Amino acid sequence: MTSLNNKLKELDENNKHIKVSIIGAGLMGKGLVSQMMLVKGMEPSLVVSNKISDGVEAYTLAGISKDDIVIARTLSEINIAMESNKYVVSDITEYATKPNLVDVVVDATGVPDAGARIALDSIENKKHIVMLNVEADVVVGPILNKMAKKAGVVYTGTAGDEPGSVKEIFDFAEAAGFEVLAIGKGKNNPIDYEATPDSVREKALKSKLNPVKLASFIDGTNTMVEMAAMANGTGFIPDIRGGYGPTTEVNDLPNVYSLKEEGGILNKYRIVDYAHGVAPGVFAIVTTSLPQVHHEMQFLKMGSGPNYVLYRPYHLTSLETPISIAKAYFYKEATIAPIYEKTVAEVITMAKKDLKKGERLDGIGEYTVLGSIDTCEVAKSENLVPIGLINNNAVIKRDIKKGECITYDMVDLDTNTTIYKLRMEQEKRA
Template identity: 55%
Template sequence: MWGINKKLAVLESRGEKIQASIVGAGQMGRGMVSQMMLMKGMKPAIVVDINPELAKTAYLHAGLKEDDIKFVKTISEANSWMEQGKYIYTDDADIAAKANLVQVAIDATGVPEVGAKFAVDSINNKKHIVMLNVETDVVIGPYLKQLADNAGIVYTGSAGDEPGAVMELFDFADALGFEVRAVGKGKNNPVDLECNPDSLYEYATGRGVSPKMQTAFSDGTKTMVEMTAMANATGFIPDVRGGHGAVGTAKELADIFRLKEEGGILNQYGIVDYINGVAPGVFVIVSTKLPDIKHEMEYLSMGSGPNYALYRPYHLTSLETPLSAALAVLDHQPTIVPTYGLVAETITVAKKDLKAGEMLDGIGGFTVYGTFEKADIAKQIGAVPLGLINKKTKLLKDVKKGELITYDMVELDQNSLIVQLRKLQDRFF
């Protein structure tokens, strides 16, 4: 993203701004709106939430006055007010995907079904689409990327989210000619596979996070989803189902992520994993065979080798997302996409004993959580991608706590768009 600040400054000097729409005005969406207001050449032109007051609050917290913002119910209203320079808020995501002046649409919902519809609608209306919604991407990302490619616009994951942050390190190391051996992320809370929105209610609300979102973090699902996106973008695979989840510090990364015969934990190189105790942040493990590079790496306090850790000790989540939007519009370049198709999957595991006839819920809920596995193995065993599970998913067989849920065990919601798009992806990709 070198030089993106200068390109945005040129836009600003011309009196122009990139017109962005944002769906989702929770914690991430509100932060994004405020950050975008500080940037040159960028405008959060439309903010959408099912609770429109949250969308309005995002603008007010960003320093706008009541007279600057307008609530709209129709696309024609949105087009009219935007032409007059007003900021728009609404509860209708169709407006964010279809308004005339919008150049780039951003999904900050984290809901697979919502992300599927919004991405398809945005692409069909020739809007670049930035997904701060990895949950959708890991299920139908290859399909959405192809749809965007065919439309001549950019489909991309987000800078600041851990997969995007990993991709920046990966591209940096790969461009320099290092051998990249592993990529991964830190985790900043212990995995609790039994947690649910009720058990985490006080903790989550005390942190200003929704209990459902906190559950997805605490039961490890979010980490699995993020690692799946990393795998699909780099071609790297899970070394073991769910990852090793070792414990260590940033200084120990290069030693931990070695082959077992070298004193580390890995069965092979070219893998994705996570580590407890190194958070926030992301890392790549690199190596080189050339003696002068080894000498300089040691001189630069990068360790004695043969592996070296490149570690970024922060990722600013939605605050960085506007950079991906700018990159898409100005350079027609994605931050992270599933270049290798489905290399890994986030598959579904029963959170507790469940009975035939029960309805499941999905990410951040009471009944299931996600783990990640190689895509070919997931296909072989018929494991259900977690993003296809919703509250209308019916269990057909008894399932024990900790058991993988396979397609023959469930009746999926056939009215779900993401279920139907996944069928298309499975057929054609």
């Protein structure tokens, strides 16, 4: 990290900057713009948002004068403004990945199909792509990562989001010689499977958060998506559908995440899960085969063993994204990305309420569906639909009961989306 810091300082001393395009100016996008203004050698050059006012606000919150902000609606206007060292706002997403001076693109939309399109366009335009959009990654991350490598650019999840933070601990543990048994994240609110944008609206608006996004946290879908990203980035899998989600404390995590015959909850090791009572942290459960290492871990007050917890008590979401931007730019290295050509875990679709034949669905964090994690093998054998393929053009072909898993033969999907086409290609290649 010191080397990365020095490289950024050196860039800044030479009056050069990593030019970044950010799509999405919600809570995460605005936070990233402000944080990036504090990072040497890096510049949030372009903000693309459906609402121009949100893009402008992202800059003004970061201390940028309106005189230095240009609103552009053509690629030529964007290029000219960037060459004049202006901060640029646009509401045309297709231009986010095309400007000449952009080095790295960040997708902060959280919309699966939008994320697939943005990532694909970034790769085709030879730009590194940092995905704050885990919702797209867990559906088509493997094929996008493969395309990025072929194009000579980096496809990566972000530092600061739980999957990226877990992967940092995982990599540290493996590099240090430990055996990793389980990885996971904390969850800071009880799951309410019936949460909708309406039921969480007041709380969301107080936090300046999109009610759809907050509903996806509370109904558990976001947690399932994050665990799937952890799985796809490490090869670990959920032990059971939906995970365990025990309520525990940090010091007890090694006991909880041990095998059943050892007094824990697990059927097997090399799993991903989540736990109440340890949020906002992330963790890895590790062990070792050598007695001297056990002795030293116990001397270091890491517990009595044989399992130990490596715990990070925070994750700073988009405020850490500059680290992933810099790693991609300087080292062509991903913070977290799928390690195989297909998914290891899937976020399958479940009915949030009773659904009637002919009814249209919506998407993550909305009114009709929610997600649960399972292994890729189970999802494939049961013909289950990844939730990232569901949108408001998907139509139910028969009545479905609340809590029932949705299979491909139950729904007419929107086959015209980028994410659907990429997913079909991914399954052919795998």
